[in-house]
Amino acid sequence: MNNNILTKIEDHIGVATLNRPKVLNALSSELMDELIEALESFDRDREVRVIVITGSEKAFAAGADIGDMAEASFLDMYEKNNLARWLKIKNVRKPIIAAVSGFCLGGGCELAMICDMIVASESAKFGQPEINLGIIPGAGGTQRLTRAIGKYRAMEVILAGKFLSAHEAFEAGLVTRVVSKERFYAEAMILAREIAKRPPIAVQIGKDAVSKALELSLNDGLEYERRVFYSLFATQDQKEGMKAFAEKRPAKFEGR
């Protein structure tokens, strides 16, 4: 491990910080290995209820590491199939908040979009500039951006390499909230703490059900939601939440 990712756990929140400042947190293969390992470890750890991924004030991440790919052939890319492991991030069950400032480009934007919420500093710039390199996004950009902001705006970002400011991204539906550049990390942590107070299993099942809305037909999604809704009545947290409501006291959720 090379400290490409710094981790800490604070108030039930697992924080992973991208740490290649000299190259604007370009997502090298080693960095992605370390990030996936950190996220999977947070996902296994009962102490962690919410995950935050962040970078620096200057860059969340400026994309996949171009140096890693410049000389690659089709066969190199096809056989390594490096981007397939990004599915492991999608499979993390705990909610992930991206705390984004500065450049959030290419694979960086795709990483933010795999997260469940994006808190952006007003200095954030979102984009998929792969087209300028003779390629297109490969870690979900054409699919997730289109679902987030619609075909007609996504086409401009992906085909013309247009950057979206934080406010444009917010207006387009890509960002949960925009805050000052001094506060982006603090505000992401406040949001994380709000979620960490909630019943952890219901939070994870809620994340799963909302995510399914982008993948299933409406009828299948409604059916899925009903089933997982009923399943929450098997948790102690449901008993505690409803008892606490009746007794007019705050609930104490334990993730059981």
Ligand code: CAA
């Ligand atoms: N990969 C490797 N190195 C990168 C990088 C990247 N994606 N982005 C920036 N860097 C490096 C630069 O090479 C530079 O290194 P040196 O100091 O050694 O020259 C350093 O970071 C600082 O960058 P700049 O000097 O370019 O900084 P700037 O402020 O002038 O420009 C920028 C910032 C607009 C983000 C510019 O760096 C840039 O255009 N970066 C590339 C963005 C990009 O094309 N991303 C897509 C990558 S492909 C991809 O992500 C595929 C996928 O879907 C998975």
